[in-house]
Amino acid sequence: MTEVATQQGRSTTEQVLENGQQKFVHLRIQRQDGPDAQAYMQEFAVPYTPGMNVISCLMEIRTNPVDKNGRPVTPVVWEMNCLEEVCGICTMVINGKPRQACTSLVDKLEQPIDIKPMRTFPVIRDLMVDRGRMFDALKRVKAWIPIDGTYNLGPGPRMPEKDRQWAYELSRCFTCGACVEACPNVNDRTSFIGPFALSQARLFNEHPTGMMNRADRLDALMGEGGIHECGNAQNCVEVCPKGIPLTTSIAAMNRQVTYHAMGAWLKK
Amino acid sequence: MSESARGEGGRVWTYKDGKPWYFLEEMYPEYGNLVPRDVATRAIFHVCVDLGLGVDGKNQVYLDVSHIPTEELNVKLGAILEIYEKFVGDDPRKIPMRIFPAMHYSMGGLWVDIDQQTNIPGLFAAGEVEYQYHGANRLGANSLLSCIYGGMVAGPNAVKYIRGLRRSVDSLPDSLYDQHRRKEDENFERILKMDGSENPYEIHRELGQWMTDNVTVVRYNDRIQKTEEKIVELMERYQRIGVSDKSRIENQTAQFTRHLWNMLQMARAITRGAYLRNESRGTHFKPDFPERDDEHFLKTTKATWTPDGPKIEYEDVDVSLIPPRTRNYAVAKEATEQ
Numbered sequence: 001m002t003e004v005a006t007q008q009g010r011s012t013t014e015q016v017l018e019n020g021q022q023k024f025v026h027l028r029i030q031r032q033d034g035p036d037a038q039a040y041m042q043e044f045a046v047p048y049t050p051g052m053n054v055i056s057c058l059m060e061i062r063t064n065p066v067d068k069n070g071r072p073v074t075p076v077v078w079e080m081n082c083l084e085e086v087c088g089i090c091t092m093v094i095n096g097k098p099r100q101a102c103t104s105l106v107d108k109l110e111q112p113i114d115i116k117p118m119r120t121f122p123v124i125r126d127l128m129v130d131r132g133r134m135f136d137a138l139k140r141v142k143a144w145i146p147i148d149g150t151y152n153l154g155p156g157p158r159m160p161e162k163d164r165q166w167a168y169e170l171s172r173c174f175t176c177g178a179c180v181e182a183c184p185n186v187n188d189r190t191s192f193i194g195p196f197a198l199s200q201a202r203l204f205n206e207h208p209t210g211m212m213n214r215a216d217r218l219d220a221l222m223g224e225g226g227i228h229e230c231g232n233a234q235n236c237v238e239v240c241p242k243g244i245p246l247t248t249s250i251a252a253m254n255r256q257v258t259y260h261a262m263g264a265w266l267k268k
Numbered sequence: 269m270s271e272s273a274r275g276e277g278g279r280v281w282t283y284k285d286g287k288p289w290y291f292l293e294e295m296y297p298e299y300g301n302l303v304p305r306d307v308a309t310r311a312i313f314h315v316c317v318d319l320g321l322g323v324d325g326k327n328q329v330y331l332d333v334s335h336i337p338t339e340e341l342n343v344k345l346g347a348i349l350e351i352y353e354k355f356v357g358d359d360p361r362k363i364p365m366r367i368f369p370a371m372h373y374s375m376g377g378l379w380v381d382i383d384q385q386t387n388i389p390g391l392f393a394a395g396e397v398e399y400q401y402h403g404a405n406r407l408g409a410n411s412l413l414s415c416i417y418g419g420m421v422a423g424p425n426a427v428k429y430i431r432g433l434r435r436s437v438d439s440l441p442d443s444l445y446d447q448h449r450r451k452e453d454e455n456f457e458r459i460l461k462m463d464g465s466e467n468p469y470e471i472h473r474e475l476g477q478w479m480t481d482n483v484t485v486v487r488y489n490d491r492i493q494k495t496e497e498k499i500v501e502l503m504e505r506y507q508r509i510g511v512s513d514k515s516r517i518e519n520q521t522a523q524f525t526r527h528l529w530n531m532l533q534m535a536r537a538i539t540r541g542a543y544l545r546n547e548s549r550g551t552h553f554k555p556d557f558p559e560r561d562d563e564h565f566l567k568t569t570k571a572t573w574t575p576d577g578p579k580i581e582y583e584d585v586d587v588s589l590i591p592p593r594t595r596n597y598a599v600a601k602e603a604t605e606q
Contacts, residue, residue: 033515033517034515034517035517059469062469062520062521063467063469063470063473064467065512072512074512074513074514074515074521075512075513075520075521077518077520084351085351085354086347086351103351103354103355105355124517124518125515125517125518128518165343172347
C-alpha cells in the first residue's frame with residue numbers, strides 16, 4: 001500500500017550525538033523463552049536515531065543482540081509486517097497501553113520504554129502472541145459476506161453513501177487485539193468473544209448482502225461468550241488505534257439482539 | 269504515503285527562487301501530477317539530487333492536498349492521511365506532506381505459462397508472486413488484477429492438471445518424501461549450528477543499502493557491476509554467520525538466515541538482469557543509455573539459477589494487439605500516436 005516513503009521510520013546509520021556523546025534509547029522488555037517458560041525482564045540501550053519507533057529499536061537489538069551491560073542475549077522475538085498500522089501483528093503492551101509497535105514513536109514515549117506481550121492471549125515467545133481466538137470469534141459471528149459460488153450472481157444491492165461512510169469506519173478494524181487486551185471481561189473466567197467481534201457483526205449486518213445472515217450473527221451473540229458478557233467498562237473504545245466507535249457498536253448490537261430475542265419469543 | 273493521494277488531486281512541489289515550483293505540472297503539462305510513478309520518481313530525484321532543490325536541503329519534496337476540502341479528504345483519503353499524521357505529527361489537511369519515492373513492489377516474479385503453470389510441472393503461481401502484467405512499470409491496482417485474473421486461470425488449470433495425471437502423490441514411495449524432508453531438516457540443523465562472527469541482519473542491511481543505492485531509480489553499469497561483486501562477497505560472509513539463537517521455539521534468527529540466502533540469490537539475478545539491459549525502459553533507467561531500444565530489448569528477462577550465478581535469457585513480448593509507441597508525457601496522447 002505504501003508507495004512513497006516519508007522520512008520517518010527509516011533505519012539509518014546516522015547517529016545522534018548529544019554533547020559529543022551517543023544518545024541511547026532505554027528499553028525494559030519482558031521476555032519469555034517459550035509458551036510454558038517463566039517470564040523475566042531484560043534491559044537494553046540502543047543507539048538513538050531520529051524518527052525511531054519501537055520496531056526500529058527491536059531491529060537494532062537483533063542486529064546487535066546484547067543487553068544494557070553488553071552481555072550477549074538471544075534476539076528479542078516479535079512479529080511485524082506492514083509497518084504502517086494496518087496489519088495488527090505488532091501489537092504489544094507499551095508503557096502499559098496495548099498499541100502497535102510501528103506507530104509507537106520513541107520521541108513521544110517516556111523512557112525506559114516498558115514493553116510486554118499482550119497476556120490476554122497465549123504467549124508463544126517474548127512479544128509474540130497467538131491471536132487465534134480473535135479469528136475464531138470472527139468465524140462465530142460470520143464476519144463475512146457469503147456470496148462465493150460457481151456462477152455469476154450479478155451485481156448486488158447498493159448501499160447508501162451515508163451508511164457506507166460510517167460502515168467504513170467499522171471496517172477499519174484490523175483484528176489487532178488492543179480492545180481484547182484492554183477489556184477486563186476477557187479473562188480466564190469468561191468466554192467473552194471481545195468488543196471487536198460485536199462491532200464486526202454490526203458491520204456485516206448493515207451490509208445489504210451481509211444482512212441475509214443477520215439472524216445467524218445475532219444468534220451467535222446471544223450464545224456462549226456473547227454480548228451479555230460485556231460489562232460496559234468502555235476500555236475498548238479508549239485503546240482502539242483506529243478510533244472505531246466500539247461502545248456505539250455494542251449499544252447498537254444490544255438493541256438488535258434484544259429485538260431479535262423478543263421476536264423469537266413472540267413467534268413461539 | 270499511497271499513490272492515491274496524487275490520484276485524488278495531490279500536487280507535488282518544492283521551493284525554487286523562494287516560490288512554490290509545481291515541477292511536475294511544468295515538465296508534463298498534459299498529465300501534470302498524474303504522470304506514471306517512474307516518471308514522477310525520476311523528476312523528484314532530478315529536483316532533489318541534480319538541482320539540490322529538495323525541501324530544507326534534504327531529499328524530500330511536498331505532496332500537497334491542503335487545497336482539497338477537508339470533508340472530501342476525510343472521505344476519500346482519511347485512512348492514509350491519519351497514518352501520516354501519526355508518524356509525522358503534521359496534519360496533511362493543512363500542511364503539505366514531505367515525501368520521497370521508495371520502492372514497495374517488484375515487477376518481476378516466477379515465470380509462468382499461459383495456464384499460470386511454472387516451469388515445475390504441477391506448480392501453479394497466481395498473483396504478485398508471478399511476473400506477468402507489469403512489464404517495465406507497475407500500473408496502479410495491478411496487484412488486485414493479478415490476484416483476480418491469476419487465480420481465475422490457475423484454479424481451473426490446476427484441476428485440469430490433476431485430472432490428466434496418471435500417477436498421483438499417494439502412489440509415490442514414502443522414501444522420496446522422507447529423503448527430501450531429511451535434506452531440509454539437515455539444512456535447518458546446519459543453520460542452527462552456524463557459529464561465525466557475522467550477523468545475518470547486518471548482512472541484510474548491507475545488501476539493502478547496496479541494492480537501494482545502485483540498482484533502483486538510476487542505474488550505472490559500473491556501479492551495478494560493483495554491486496554484484498558485493499553480493500558475491502556477502503554470500504561468502506554468509507557462510508560465516510553466527511546464529512545467536514539456538515532455540516527450537518519460533519527461532520526467527522534461524523528462519524531469517526534461511527531466507528537471507530534466497531534474498532542474496534534474488535538480488536544477484538536482479539543485478540545481473542539490470543546490467544545486461546543496456547537501454548532505459550519504464551523504471552529501468554540508465555543515463556548512459558537514455559533511449560528505449562525495442563529492437564534488442566522489447567523482451568522479458570528470464571533468470572535461471574545455476575551454481576555459478578544466474579543465467580539470463582530473453583523472451584519476446586507479445587505486442588500483436590497494441591503496437592508500442594513512444595512514452596512522452598510532455599505532450600497529449602494523440603501526439604505520440606502519429
